[in-house]
Amino acid sequence: MVTVLQGIDQDSARRPVADIKATKLKVQSGIQGERVRVSCKKTDDLQHLISRLDNPGLQIPLQTINFRD
Secondary structure, eight states: OOOOOOSOOHHHHHHHHHHHHHTTOSOEEEEETTEEEEEOSOHHHHHHHHHHHOSGGGOSOOOOOOOOO
16 A cells, blocks of 8 residues: 655655755745745756755655746
């Protein structure tokens, strides 16, 4: 049997937010409910951040969703 969880709890969300802030990129990150939201003016910075967060060191699987207004 496999348990599938949707969203991320507050304690688990703190680690990716701390890793994002440690990159020193000009991005804004925050925890909104069960999601970690990241915004930035430059698409290149976001792409760099996504590739950096796709490492196995986080020990939690992340899914990235792109919302463009």
